[in-house]
Amino acid sequence: MYPRPIPENKKLARFGYMAGVSLVLVLWLLPLFAVIMTSFRSFDDVMAGNYWGWPSKFNLVENYVAVFEQTKMTRYFMNSLIITVPSVIMVLVFSTLTGFVLSRYRFRGSMVIFAIFVGGNFLPQQIMMIPIRDLMVSIGLYDTFYALILFHVAFQTGFATLFMRNFIAALPDELFQAARAEGASPWQTLIHIVVPLVRPALAALAILAFTFIWNDYFWALVLTQSDVVKPVTAGLSNLKGEWVSAWNIVSAATIFVAIPPVVMFFLMQKHFISGLTMGAVKG
Known part of the structure; x- marks a missing residue:
């Protein structure tokens, strides 16, 4: 095999x-x-x-x-940071909470909730374009940072919950039994036992979520319109001229845009690899 x-x-x-x-x-x-x-x-x-x-x-x-000097890439770069960093932090927080509850507590409807988280990952993003755009317009968030942050947190949390649930479920049951015997509350168990043990998984998930959100182009076009909130992926398309494009400048901007995910990966490479292999071998 x-x-x-x-x-x-x-x-x-x-x-x-x-x-x-x-x-x-x-x-x-x-x-x-x-x-x-x-x-x-x-x-x-x-x-x-x-x-x-x-x-x-x-x-x-x-x-x-x-x-x-000749483009607005600095503005677009800062917009991407404003969108990506809070989104990644909230995805990590929400997925850790939901993963902990769904992996360690049995209650009616838990599997249905988990199936909804997992099933959302199989929906093509394109079929949600018009409903999500209309939703953002109706609640007054269209063409704002909050629209992209809200969407990315909602969409990425499904995959992240599946990711974190599997890692937390692989932790030894004896740790949780000992914590309950010592009178630790669920919140204390999460903070003092679960989080330190799943740091490699959190690092791997942070890199994946950062890359997905930073490189998103489709929703940057759907949910933004003005240069004030456009991220770098949508901003790159503005560098193309109507008649002639300075492809040397566009290529230089593309390399500049690709630097943050690459730097983040190399800074956290050790944690990323250990996070992906965590729980692969018993013993």
């Missing part, structure tokens, strides 16, 4: 495997390499059609400085 390691004496099979992996890796990284190289080129170089060749002139500093 599972792939077996290739024996060292089968050099041809090992060479074919490494060649295949290298080919897939190159094909996967090729678009990223093209965007990076375009962010180094001059406008004349792009207009001449030199997309894959060596840049005739490197405009590294000029292009990245132009992102801040």
Whole structure:
């Protein structure tokens, strides 16, 4: 069922495997390499059609400085932080609470509630576009930060609850029995036992939620209209001109936008990997 390691004496099979992996890796990284190289080129170089060749002139500093001086990317970047950071924090808090209750307490309707959380992840986002937009308009939140924050918290909490419930359910029952024997309340059990033990899971979930919310483009278009609240993903589309687009500036802005999720992943890489493998092996 599972792939077996290739024996060292089968050099041809090992060479074919490494060649295949290298080919897939190159094909996967090729678009990223093209965007990076375009962010180094001059406008004349792009207009001449030199997309894959060596840049005739490197405009590294000029292009990245132009992102801040000639565009509103700084405003869009701050908007994304205003939307993403509170959303991630609330998703972590709500999913930890719901995961704890659904994994450790049995009550009538608990499985129905859990099924609703899980089932919401299977709904295509596009079919909710018009109802959610009309809802935000009716309650006066359309084209505000609160609209995107409210939607992302509501939508991400379903997946996050499934994620946290499974991790909390894998914790030993003896810990909770000992806490009850010592007279700890459910709130004390959650704060002093559950949260410290699921920190790797919280770190992994934080990275996933941050990446999903930061990179969202669809709902940024649906729920925002003015540049005052647009996040970076929607702001990038504003950099395209009506007749001519400065693709070197657009590419530089794209690289700038991609930096926060990458930095967050490398800062929390250790916790992320341990969070994904947590509970995979018994013992």
